Amino acid sequence: MDTIFFTDQLIPALNRGLIMSIKLIIPSALIGLMLGIVIGTLRTFGHSAVRKAANGYAIIFRGTPLVVQLFLLYFGLPNLGIYLDAYTAAVIGFILCSGAYHSEYIRGSLLSIKKGQFLAAQSMGFSTFKTMFNIIVPQAVRRALPGCGNEIIYLIKYSSLAYIITCIELTGEGKIIATRTFRYTEVFLVIGFYYLVLVTMASFVLQKIKERFKVPGFGKA
Amino acid sequence: MIDALIAIFEALPYLLKGALATSGIVIGAMGLGLVMGVHMAVGQVYGNRPTRWFVGLYVWFFRGVPVLVLLFLFYFGLFALIGLNLSAFAASILVLGMTTAAYQSQIFRGAILSLPKGQLQAARALGMSDIKAIISIILPQALRFSIPAWSNEYSIILKDSALAFVLGTSEIMARSHFVASRTYHHLPLYITAGCIYFLLTWLGVRALLKLEAKVRIPGYSQ
Amino acid sequence: MTKPKKPILRVENICKILGGKEILKSVSLSLYKGELKVLIGPSGAGKSTLLQCINFLIPPDKGRVWLEETEIQSHKKRELYTFRQQVGMIFQDFNLFDHLNALENVAIALRKVKKMSRQAARDCAVAELERVGLGDKTTLYPAELSGGQKQRVSIARALAMEPKIMLLDEPTSALDPELIGEVLSVIRNLAQGGMTMILATHQIGFTRSLADEVLFMENGSIIEQGTPEDLLSPDACTRSRDFCSRLNELYEEGV
Numbered sequence: 218m219d220t221i222f223f224t225d226q227l228i229p230a231l232n233r234g235l236i237m238s239i240k241l242i243i244p245s246a247l248i249g250l251m252l253g254i255v256i257g258t259l260r261t262f263g264h265s266a267v268r269k270a271a272n273g274y275a276i277i278f279r280g281t282p283l284v285v286q287l288f289l290l291y292f293g294l295p296n297l298g299i300y301l302d303a304y305t306a307a308v309i310g311f312i313l314c315s316g317a318y319h320s321e322y323i324r325g326s327l328l329s330i331k332k333g334q335f336l337a338a339q340s341m342g343f344s345t346f347k348t349m350f351n352i353i354v355p356q357a358v359r360r361a362l363p364g365c366g367n368e369i370i371y372l373i374k375y376s377s378l379a380y381i382i383t384c385i386e387l388t389g390e391g392k393i394i395a396t397r398t399f400r401y402t403e404v405f406l407v408i409g410f411y412y413l414v415l416v417t418m419a420s421f422v423l424q425k426i427k428e429r430f431k432v433p434g435f436g437k438a
Numbered sequence: 439m440i441d442a443l444i445a446i447f448e449a450l451p452y453l454l455k456g457a458l459a460t461s462g463i464v465i466g467a468m469g470l471g472l473v474m475g476v477h478m479a480v481g482q483v484y485g486n487r488p489t490r491w492f493v494g495l496y497v498w499f500f501r502g503v504p505v506l507v508l509l510f511l512f513y514f515g516l517f518a519l520i521g522l523n524l525s526a527f528a529a530s531i532l533v534l535g536m537t538t539a540a541y542q543s544q545i546f547r548g549a550i551l552s553l554p555k556g557q558l559q560a561a562r563a564l565g566m567s568d569i570k571a572i573i574s575i576i577l578p579q580a581l582r583f584s585i586p587a588w589s590n591e592y593s594i595i596l597k598d599s600a601l602a603f604v605l606g607t608s609e610i611m612a613r614s615h616f617v618a619s620r621t622y623h624h625l626p627l628y629i630t631a632g633c634i635y636f637l638l639t640w641l642g643v644r645a646l647l648k649l650e651a652k653v654r655i656p657g658y659s660q
Numbered sequence: 661m662t663k664p665k666k667p668i669l670r671v672e673n674i675c676k677i678l679g680g681k682e683i684l685k686s687v688s689l690s691l692y693k694g695e696l697k698v699l700i701g702p703s704g705a706g707k708s709t710l711l712q713c714i715n716f717l718i719p720p721d722k723g724r725v726w727l728e729e730t731e732i733q734s735h736k737k738r739e740l741y742t743f744r745q746q747v748g749m750i751f752q753d754f755n756l757f758d759h760l761n762a763l764e765n766v767a768i769a770l771r772k773v774k775k776m777s778r779q780a781a782r783d784c785a786v787a788e789l790e791r792v793g794l795g796d797k798t799t800l801y802p803a804e805l806s807g808g809q810k811q812r813v814s815i816a817r818a819l820a821m822e823p824k825i826m827l828l829d830e831p832t833s834a835l836d837p838e839l840i841g842e843v844l845s846v847i848r849n850l851a852q853g854g855m856t857m858i859l860a861t862h863q864i865g866f867t868r869s870l871a872d873e874v875l876f877m878e879n880g881s882i883i884e885q886g887t888p889e890d891l892l893s894p895d896a897c898t899r900s901r902d903f904c905s906r907l908n909e910l911y912e913e914g915v
Contacts, residue, residue: 280639281632282597284611289632292618293625336717337755337814341769341821342745344737351772356759374504381506381604388507395514402515409503409511416502432759434803 227394227404234390235411241304241376241386245311246369252312253319253365260320261327271320278317283378286310291382303384307376315372322364326357359430366423373415387411442626449617449627456613457634463530463599463609464642468592470535475542476581480572482543483550493543500540505598509533513605530602538595545587549580582653589646593639600635610634666729668693668856669825674713674723676706683709684720685880691825691858696851698867699860700900701877707860708752710877711827714858715747716740727824745773748818748826752833754810756802756817762789763798766817774821788816792846808839815846826850828859864904868892876900 259271278286291306301309330353338348380389387408395404478496481489500508513529524532553576561571603612614631618624667690676684683706691697699707712718714725716734725732732743756765766785770776776784789795792812802810811831818826831847832840844866851857851870861867867874868888876884876891876899884891884900891900 277632277636280593280636282600282611282635284597284600284603285628285632285635288611288615289625289628293628296623296625331755331758333751333753333755334757336712337749337751337757338769339717340715340744340747340749340751341818342741342743342773343769344741347772351768352757356757359759374502377504377506378601388504388510391507392510395510401510402519405507405511405515408507409499412504412507413499413502417498433801435758435801 227407230390230394231387231411234385234387237386238376241307241379242373245308245315246372249312249315250319250365252316254323256316256320257323260324275317275320278314283314283375284381286314287378287382303382306382307379307384311372315368318368319365322361326360329360330356359435362427370416370419373419374412442623445621445623446626446630453610453613453634456608456610459607459609460599463534463602464596466531467534467538467595471538471542474539475546478539478543479546479550482547497540497543500537505537506601508537509601509605526605526607530605530607534595534598538591541591545584546580549584550576553579585646585650589643592642596639667691668728670726671714672724674710674720676709676713676720683880687882691856693856694854695856695872696870697858697873697875698871699858699875699877700867705877706880707877708829711829711860714827715744715749745821746824748821748823750814750818750828750831752830754814756810756814758802761799761801762794762813765813766820770820784820788820792816806839807835808842811843812846825856828857830860832863862907864907874900
């Protein structure tokens with residue numbers, strides 16, 4: 218096992234890929250979560266037509282493979298004259314897909330808030346906005362935290378799919394080197410290790426956040 | 439527009455054969471995951487420390503590494519290393535099976551832990567060995583309660599099966615891409631592929647709901 | 661008790677249909693300062709709905725409400741919120757905010773609605789919790805409190821807003837029997853201290869000893885109205901008396 222291969226060729230390339238992966242993950246996670254919050258809220262409290270549309274979006278993007286969605290964005294949209302570069306197509310795909318999953322967790326958490334919480338706040342003169350902001354949202358966030366947190370961890374892993382539509386991130390860089398040198402096992406073990414570190418760190422952060430917001434007796438409804 | 443519809447129509451039989459391959463992958467992977475998952479769950483709940491440690495490590499690895507990376511790692515790397523010469527189809531089943539085993543083991547573990555302690559105590563009091571108690575008393579209940587989460591896992595594996603196409607397996611995704619590259623009707627073909635996946639998800643989830651209703655224990659809800 | 665001339669709360673012709681059924685049939689009442697009016701009657705009579713219509717948590721189909729001679733324009737949001745700050749409500753299910761401890765439950769409306777400073781709100785909250793006997797439980801969360809303690813926190817929370825009147829919707833119905841006493845004693849103190857209240861309850865003994873007026877509701881209307889002596893004494897030939905005897909048979913309460 219020559220370490221030169223690792224230090225001179227593999228690690229620099231993988232680090233390059235890692236940076237691209239992070240560039241994919243961070244905007245997708247943040248915007249996807251925001252989209253999920255909006256859609257989840259619309260699915261819970263919106264008017265009938267809005268709810269149907271939002272539910273339709275969630276069903277489609279949760280019911281089809283992410284690969285298909287990415288292919289549609291990168292290879293399919295050109296049929297309509299829309300040309301997206303690989304990075305943009307990947308990020309849009311990740312946002313739409315994870316947004317649908319987030320909306321599911323947000324909707325579940327909003328539905329689990331007891332009606333009495335609204336009533337008590339309103340009976341004391343809280344405006345609708347103040348009720349949502351001070352009473353409902355703090356409870357909904359705590360309930361949605363495990364689900365949404367896990368979804369972001371999933372996103373870290375599924376960012377590897379960007380390689381399939383030619384956006385070369387961590388997995389892509391590895392595949393290039395592995396194909397050239399035939400050292401598949403070593404390369405992909407190292408890549409696996411990179412992802413394990415990312416995922417483990419993210420899980421650790423999620424656990425810390427859960428502990429920070431913990432309230433005695435406040436579990437699932 | 440019309441030629442797009444014609445392209446879909448002509449490609450449909452070809453795509454649906456791909457759906458057979460996809461179904462094969464999913465059934466194989468879910469089956470493998472079920473068998474491995476139950477064993478790992480029982481090992482984690484009732485086993486000794488080395489067993490628990492091993493299962494923990496396995497779950498951490500297979501849940502932490504992306505499926506795409508695992509497919510490349512095993513098919514091009516590890517299988518070749520140990521001289522295992524598998525087709526892309528078989529390799530996909532094996533890798534996806536090992537991955538879902540990790541998730542399924544946690545589903546079953548959760549279900550087992552949610553049962554009241556008295557179940558095992560009563561079984562032991564009747565003179566059953568632990569193995570017998572687990573097989574006859576614990577698992578029948580735990581598996582029933584796992585059906586909803588298992589159904590969720592099914593739809594995840596169905597979607598992950600699309601990744602088998604990077605290994606060259608001739609399933610839905612591979613076939614759609616093949617036809618699209620030749621006819622340039624990417625958009626309609628991938629929409630069709632999406633619809634086929636949708637249909638397979640719906641059919642599977644409905645079947646599992648029927649199964650859940652069929653095996654339900656009267657009056658027993660969690 | 662001599663009644664001052666003008667009522668502090670006036671409710672006229674409240675009508676409400678819920679789920680196709682007429683829950684309130686043109687109900688009217690007047691409440692004077694310092695009075696304790698008690699609503700009694702069978703379940704489904706409309707007692708809860710009436711109370712929740714008074715502070716517009718349930719918007720009535722028809723009817724008008726005046727607080728101290730000012731009519732409440734419920735469609736004007738700001739006016740409605742101000743009105744609700746002056747009307748304290750106690751719920752059967754307590755409805756404490758689950759993510760906040762006892763102190764924060766009492767303080768939150770003071771900070772967010774009345775815009776008090778954090779320290780002032782805190783001091784006020786501590787004082788109110790001490791008044792209901794929970795000064796040592798300020799840091800506990802709702803899940804850690806007994807039913808009686810939860811209800812007392814909710815009373816402290818309502819009182820902290822310095823309401824002009826209080827509406828109590830069966831405050832002890834969700835409590836285990838041994839916890840009812842601690843809540844009734846807090847309510848008794850409030851009444852004796854001059855708080856103006858409408859109380860819906862099944863506690864007949866309490867009603868007889870403290871109510872200024874008893875209103876018997878059935879099927880969405882106030883059937884009988886009068887002092888406890890008129891309606892509930894053993895020789896009264898009233899529907900109220902009938903209802904109470906039946907209640908006593910069920911709950912074996914000494915009347």
